[in-house]
Amino acid sequence: MKQERFEQAHREEWDALAAMLAAGDGDQRLPQAYRRVCQHLALARDRCYTAGLVQRLNGLVMAGHQALYGSTLGLGPQWGRFLAGGLARSVRARYRTVLLAAMLVGLPMAILPPAIARDPQLAYLVEDPQDLARMETMYQSGAGRFGRANQAQTDVAMFGFYIWNNVRITFQAFAGGIILGLGSIFFLLYNGVHGGAVAGYLAHAGLGRQFWPFVATHSALELPALVLAGAAGLHLGWALLAPGRRSRGQALAAAAREGMPLVYGAALMDGLAACIEAFWSASALVPPAVKLAAGALLWTAMAGYFLLAGRRRA
């Protein structure tokens, strides 16, 4: 068939499909019209019609493809299932990577405080002396209030800062993993060393009674968040190093898909941690003992969630 007759025979259908796509509402006739144009595109290519026509049909099919296959799933029920157990299941499915990430954060945190207790000079090796001195005065001066002006307003400012800073670190710990895992290893170790050194230094300076109640509660969310995001990043890096039977590109895309639940969980936990850190941990109204108890409770709850939630298949 000559191109001109083909165009004349079907031009109305094409215009109709274009109008349906432009209108954008879920027209019942769209799938049929779209499939007709798919057929026309295949014919036009096979019969070597001109580039102008093929491009027009290609554009129509592309727009139709978008309209037909665009996902319109709501987010609500997904999030419910995710929190009820999907997150815990994702974590358990990657438990070896998660444990490795936890060790990268946890080992320096466990080793540094006793080491600094024996040799306080060690703290200056990893931290800037000025920073340490500032932190020391901060915890010293705060009579339960840790050096902040006693205002609710400051709490809001600190909340914004914690979100901006902590969630960013979490995201970076994930994204850095694409550099063969090195970025994640760096962020995990760095934060572990930093936390361990500060804790060790403050404990050595005799400020443990101010420091531990402050960090007890929110660290139950903040540290696991960092670990989960870092684990997702390590997973990315591992996919590039050892893609298995897939191509590296496929393995990377699959690893990102598998790791994203951990990143969502981490971001959520960071958000909660920021609330707690700004409005509870720093509060002078709550006695330190209560904070420590709340911290113990939250740590237990987190462990319980990740070990037990979502075990029963719905």
Add this chain to the structure above:
Amino acid sequence: MIDTLCAVETPEGVELEFSPAGPVPRALAWMVDAGIRGAAYVALATVLQGLGQVGLGLLMLCMFLLEWFYPVGFEVLARGQTPGKRLLGLRVLRADGAPVGWSRSTVRSLLAFADFLPFGFAAGLTAMLLGRHSRRLGDLAAGTVVVHLSLDPARRLQPGGATATLPPPFPLSLPEQRAVMGFAERAPGLTLERARELADLLEPLTGARGDEGVARLQAMALGLRGLS
């Protein structure tokens, strides 16, 4: 054919073609977006200044959202286009041609940090230049591709210039017919010199050079298309 198109087969069994966007238009789109974000920071800072410490907290919250979720919001809700991409006629798609969803868009956005390393998007640029469809690391992990919007659909489809048809002196194969028709379709957009130069290549077919060759090709194209 040598081109940068990437083809995807749809469930209907036809091949869909996109043309992936290279580093330059994407960098320009990024700069436009960066400018918009910068303006938003300034505007927010001015408005929130009056609120003191609370304003500072809100400002940092907004900065966090703009930094990480500005692209995500636009890509999912505005058909794969941030304002910068819209200006440059670009669009983010899944590698199979469907629109991007929240998860893929978030992966792209988070990994922009890795693409930026060690400075100025060097890692992303390297990935784009080494890979096939100029995808940065974030695109590779998310399974997305940034494409040019399809060309102007109102593009001129009718061959111009000729009124009478002319049969080719010998039978043309289908690809040859397409080449002749394609020439006629594009001729109105070419300079006269370029049209003559192209038509001169086909002297064995038309038996003429210069303007006469162009006219004869257009007349043949008219007949091949079925216009008379």
